[in-house]
Amino acid sequence: MAQKRSNKKFFLGLVVAFLLPLSFYLITVQLSKGKVKMPRYYFADKVEPAVNGAPADTVYHQVGDIELTNQLGEKVSLNKSLAGKSVVLDFFFTNCPSICPQLSKNMRQLQISFKKDPKKEASLDTIVQFISITVDPSHDSFQVLRTYADRFGANHDRWWFLTGDKKTIYNFIRNELGIPTGPGDGGADDFIHTEKFVLLDKDRFIRGYYNGLNDTDVRKCADDIVLLTLERKKKK
Numbered sequence: 001m002a003q004k005r006s007n008k009k010f011f012l013g014l015v016v017a018f019l020l021p022l023s024f025y026l027i028t029v030q031l032s033k034g035k036v037k038m039p040r041y042y043f044a045d046k047v048e049p050a051v052n053g054a055p056a057d058t059v060y061h062q063v064g065d066i067e068l069t070n071q072l073g074e075k076v077s078l079n080k081s082l083a084g085k086s087v088v089l090d091f092f093f094t095n096c097p098s099i100c101p102q103l104s105k106n107m108r109q110l111q112i113s114f115k116k117d118p119k120k121e122a123s124l125d126t127i128v129q130f131i132s133i134t135v136d137p138s139h140d141s142f143q144v145l146r147t148y149a150d151r152f153g154a155n156h157d158r159w160w161f162l163t164g165d166k167k168t169i170y171n172f173i174r175n176e177l178g179i180p181t182g183p184g185d186g187g188a189d190d191f192i193h194t195e196k197f198v199l200l201d202k203d204r205f206i207r208g209y210y211n212g213l214n215d216t217d218v219r220k221c222a223d224d225i226v227l228l229t230l231e232r233k234k235k236k
Contacts, residue, residue: 036227038227038228039199039201039207039208039224039227039228040207040208041058041060041205041206041207042060042061042178042205042206042208043060043061043178043206044058044059044061045060045061046058046059060205060206061176061178061206062203062205063078063079063176063177063200063204063205064079064172064176064204065078065080066078066164066169066172066176067164068133068163068164068168068169069162070142070156070160070161070162071142071149071156071160071161072146072156073142073143076160076162078131078204079204083202084202085126085127085129086127086128086129086199086201086202086225086229087128087131087200087204088107088128088129088197088199088200088221089131089132089177089197089198089200090103090107090131090132090133090196090197090198091133091134091135091173091193091196092132092134093135093136093139094134094136094139094140094144094145094147094148095136095139096193099193099195099213102212102213103195103197103212103213104132104148104152106197106212106213106215106218107130107132107152107159107197107212108152108153108154108159110218110222110225111130111153111154111158114127114128114158114222114225115155127225127229129158129159129160130158130159130160131159131160131161131162132159132160132161132162133161133162133163133169133172134161134162134163134169135169135170135173135192135193137163137164137165137166137169141163142163145161145162148161149161166186166190167185167186168186170184170185170186170190170192171186173192173194174192177198177206178206179194179196179198195211195212195213196209196210196211196212197209197210197218197221198210199224199225199228201228201231202228207224207228208220208224
């Protein structure tokens, strides 16, 4: 049984990593024919009423900035440090005995899929940043995160593991990313445990929620990153 699960994960890695260039081509072809829907927007802040015959307009939430410390001990900013990039986020803690290792394995597959191609000037690694934020920052110092990141083969430039103030992190998860977690104040008794991957576009609109434990959802996340790249090119 364990061997079957291992083979399944290996196959997922092959599918995501080696079929991604084909995804670029197929999506581009279908997009040109109007057959592909771009990733939707989530988390509406308000609806502007119709005025002078113009239709009502939904104003979607733009995720606010957050500054945390990465596994190299560097202070980094979601919006200032990563301007122009899409971002995939998940949430974990290093002592997690259940879902977190699998979330990190699947995030690693995404990292592999969008790895740098030395043969190309415009490489896939420049379009997206992967971010894993600890929900147990009192334990997960940046040194602990460095060890965990190395365990999962993280490229420290392209995949950040972040720690910081717990209340800041929990407020970000609940109120900026809109992940349903139940009430809480980020205090000592508050704890968030979610399997979600969240995709933000370069303008920090939420464009996708995915089950990070589900192979199909992980593949969908990879495809949506491609779509956002094409959307960006289309707007130029």
